[in-house]
Amino acid sequence: MLSRFRNLITSASEQEIRADVTLGRRLLIDEAGPITISYAPFEHIQRGARVVFVGITPGAQQAANALIEARRRLLAGDDDHRTLATAKMFASFSGPMRSNLIAMLDHIGLSRWLGISGTALLWDEHGALAHFTSALCFPALVDGKNYSGQPSLVTTPILRRLVDRHLCEEAEALRDAVWIPLGPKAADAVRLLVQKDVLGSSMVLDGLPHPSGANAERIAYFLGRKSRSALSSKTGPDGLDSARERLLAKVATLPRHGT
Numbered sequence: 001m002l003s004r005f006r007n008l009i010t011s012a013s014e015q016e017i018r019a020d021v022t023l024g025r026r027l028l029i030d031e032a033g034p035i036t037i038s039y040a041p042f043e044h045i046q047r048g049a050r051v052v053f054v055g056i057t058p059g060a061q062q063a064a065n066a067l068i069e070a071r072r073r074l075l076a077g078d079d080d081h082r083t084l085a086t087a088k089m090f091a092s093f094s095g096p097m098r099s100n101l102i103a104m105l106d107h108i109g110l111s112r113w114l115g116i117s118g119t120a121l122l123w124d125e126h127g128a129l130a131h132f133t134s135a136l137c138f139p140a141l142v143d144g145k146n147y148s149g150q151p152s153l154v155t156t157p158i159l160r161r162l163v164d165r166h167l168c169e170e171a172e173a174l175r176d177a178v179w180i181p182l183g184p185k186a187a188d189a190v191r192l193l194v195q196k197d198v199l200g201s202s203m204v205l206d207g208l209p210h211p212s213g214a215n216a217e218r219i220a221y222f223l224g225r226k227s228r229s230a231l232s233s234k235t236g237p238d239g240l241d242s243a244r245e246r247l248l249a250k251v252a253t254l255p256r257h258g259t
Contacts, residue, residue, distance in 0.1 A: 002084060004039070006074065010071055010074050036140070038141070040066045046127075046130065050114060050130075054180065056135050056186050058137075058139045062093075062139075066090065067087070070086075073086050100219050104211065105119040107222070109248065133167065134186070135190075136163070138162065149185040163189050168196065171199050175203075178204075179204045179205070181206050182208060182211060205250055208222075208247065217232060
């Protein structure tokens with residue numbers, strides 16, 4: 001799909017790109033009622049990856065970051081494959097979300113399973129080990145705001161099409177990788193893949209708190225940085241304890257590479 005929008009991406013300024021991601025018009029792919037799907041360069045599949053991270057959908061900031069990096073790469077003369085790979089790596093789970101995610105992944109032992117010193121390296125020298133994606137691989141907006149789970153991506157046709165077309169394609173290419181959905185809506189999409197027998201349930205690690213900054217207290221408790229007695233009433237520590245124990249146990253029993 002990059003070829004469809006290449007001229008727009010390379011001729012626009014960075015400011016225009018950010019505006020178009022927000023408005024979702026010149027980059028529009030599909031729309032239905034208040035829902036719009038806009039293009040951003042997230043279609044690259046990191047074949048051979050050992051772990052797949054699944055968000056809900058790229059937000060406007062992530063999409064703009066990816067488009068601007070793609071613009072730089074195209075203007076520098078990179079081919080489509082390198083442009084897509086670089087733009088996706090640059091923008092995936094960017095900002096404070098990334099540091100929260102890294103801390104939780106290291107906490108459950110994923111870096112040890114991967115055989116690397118820390119999961120931060122998945123955004124650096126060990127980038128080939130990770131594939132970053134979303135239940136809705138292109139930016140979805142509802143009434144001009146980032147999609148946050150309503151209406152349901154399982155039962156809303158315009159959203160379900162993205163899952164059935166793009167996420168299933170990624171799962172078929174990476175069925176031997178470990179899949180980590182981030183948040184309950186991403187988990188709903190991954191469960192669809194299991195129901196379709198595209199993925200095996202043993203390769204899904206679900207239950208991590210979403211790495212958003214809005215989830216700071218739950219993340220702090222999950223990591224053991226905040227005591228139960230200091231939590232607010234809405235944190236739900238029992239569920240976090242259960243998820244942590246389940247994830248630690250499952251990571252410990254994951255098959256080693258090549259076994």
